[in-house]
Amino acid sequence: MARKIGSRYTAHQILGRGSAGTVWLGEGPDGPVAVKLLREDLASDEELVGRFVQERTALLGLEHPNVVSVRDLVVDGNDLALVMDLVRGTDLRTRLDRDRRLAPEAAVAIVADVADGLAAAHAAGIIHRDVKPENILLDMQGPLGPGGSHRALLTDFGVAKLIDTPKRTRATKIIGTPDYLAPEIVEGLPPRASVDIYALATVLYELLAGFTPFGGGHPGAVLRRHVTESVAPLPGIPDELWQLLVQCLAKAPASRLRASEVAARLREQLPTLAGMPPLDVDEPDGEAAEEAEGARTTGRGEAAEEAAPAGSDGRGRRGSVSLVPGAQPDSNRDTHTSMRVPAPDELAGGAHGTARVPRAAGAPRPGSARNRAATRRRRIVVGVAAVVLVAVAGVGTWAATAGDDEGGSGPGEPGNSAPAAP
Template sequence: MARRIGSRYTAHQILGRGSAGTVWLGEGPEGPVAIKLLREDLSSDQELVGRFVQERTALLGLEHPHVVSVRDLVVDGNDLALVMDLVRGTDLRTRLDRERRLAPEAAVAIVADVAEGLAAAHAAGVVHRDVKPENVLLDMQGPLGPGGSHRALLTDFGVAKLIDTPRRTRATKIIGTPDYLAPEIVEGLPPRASVDIYALATVLYELLAGFTPFGGGHPGAVLRRHVTETVVPLPGIPDELWQLLVQCLAKAPASRLRASELATRLRELLPLLAGMPPLDVDEPDTEAAEEAAEELSGAAPVTGQPVRRRGAVPLVPGAKPSDSNRDTHTSMRVPAPDELAGGAHGTARAPRAAGAPRPGSARNRAVTRRRRLVVAVAALILAVAGVGTWLATSDDTTPPPADTQTSAPTAP
């Protein structure tokens, strides 16, 4: 059913839903457009509407071949919408769901496209703050790039900043998707361009491996891993690419590359990656995610159930796996310093024997208690058995009591 958006646009059908709003296929004076209609509770927030209008110039001025351009911002009654270029294709999350992981050449080409788009945005003073596969669109109608990749465009610029109003989040909340949040965001520092580099490096890791470096389990556990754990190496990729990933996933923002530098370095690596098949990487087991959820929630893990480890942690009530642009933006409590300091340190998800619990986890402590109980019971059984053996032996060798003893009569 068609609906009017402002005086110039008509929305015809829903393309996807996310936590920030709904994306429609629409029509405007210049032809087809994509219309992101924000939620009603956001459109009724006067402070957000004011910020929306203030951001208009910056967002409308952002033009780049690897950025989905914002054509217009509509404020009309209860409607608050971004009118964007319509990209004929799909999002990177959909492709990743279908293929599980990409060949390194295609993955690097896609991320290089996004890095170039980020470089233009950062030069204009715009930080995206929510870089993830759902927000990367693939133009299926354009020519193919290296490794058979489609041209990638970054979308949803400005949405995270619009939602992140001081009154809405205060100093104890953070906005974003847990798997892609830079450590400084988790620690409550203001977002700068380097947070986009960290998120994009996380996307590249996910495209290569099929899972994010710190994802899985309870959102709080994911946030803690970003701060305390180091990334697990990916076997089978050139060392130059791995070192680039490590640098852009550095905990210290100043250690990361700038977007323009990252794009240039990735382009230089493309000839080295030509013809390489997707990596043969074992996905992390589900136990770590179960244990993390158990540690933070206090609930016992449900064994035998698959734990979603890849991509965005589902945080939106009622979100469905088929929704495009899903799990976009959530408000979470900033963990306290003692919470961030807790848990395992060192290499994230370090290899361990199959079925073995993670050291220091609640499951590990439960196993230890059970072992101690078994040892104590065994010791008690052995002690009882020893007493029984001693009593039985005593019956055969101990002389009768004095009042029952008899002796042979002595000769006169």
């Protein structure tokens, strides 16, 4: 059913729903558009509407081949909408759901595109704040790039900032998606451009490995890992690419590269990655339920317990929490998070067996349930072998002793030898 959006646009068909609103296929004076219609409760927030209008100039001025351009911002009665370019393709999350991981050349080419888009945004003073596969679109109608990759465009600029009003998210709240949150955001510091670099490096790691470096299990455990753990090595990637990932995932924001540097260095590495197959590593397993239980029993998971959505048991692959209490993630997975910033003592848990260490395919993760079961089996086998060896040794000793008793020399007492002749 068609509906008017302001005086210039008509929305015809719903493309997806999210925690922040609904995306429609629309029509405007210049042709097809995508219209992101924000929720009515957001549209009725006068403070947010004011911020929406203030952001208009900056968002409309952001044009780049790797950014989904915002053509217009509509404030009309109960309608609050962003009118954006329509990209004929899919999002990166859908691609990951299908392929699990990408060949390094394609992964690096996609992330280099996004880094170029971020460089333009940062130069204009705009921080995305929610870089993740759901917000990266792939243009299926354009020419193919390195490794058969499609041109990548970053979308939803400004949405996280628009929603993040002081009234809606006090100093004790977090806006973002847990798997991609920079440590400084978890610790309550104001976001800078470096938070986008951290999130983008997390996306690259996920494209290569099939899982994020600090994700999995309860949201509280995910947040703690961002602050306390180092990224685990990925076997099979060139050292130069790994060093770039490590630098961009540094805990200190000042240690990370700028977006333009990330794009340039990634493109330099493309020739060395040509023809390399996807990595053959297994996702860490067996720890999600243990971490959720550990968070509940140790007291370090208080923040995460508050943040978990109703009905969550902590065993989901991703720690995404809807902005609206009780809302469920849906088709376009627009999962802005609102959760309490953990206190210092809650973040002091350290690794304590929660590290998600990639490993060769088929090998159990150190410390995982599979690894402990294998260790127990080895101990049982070793123990049984030891018992058998002791038993065999005992039988041999008995046999030797019995032989001495039967074959002793002379009429003397058993076991006594005859005196030597003078």
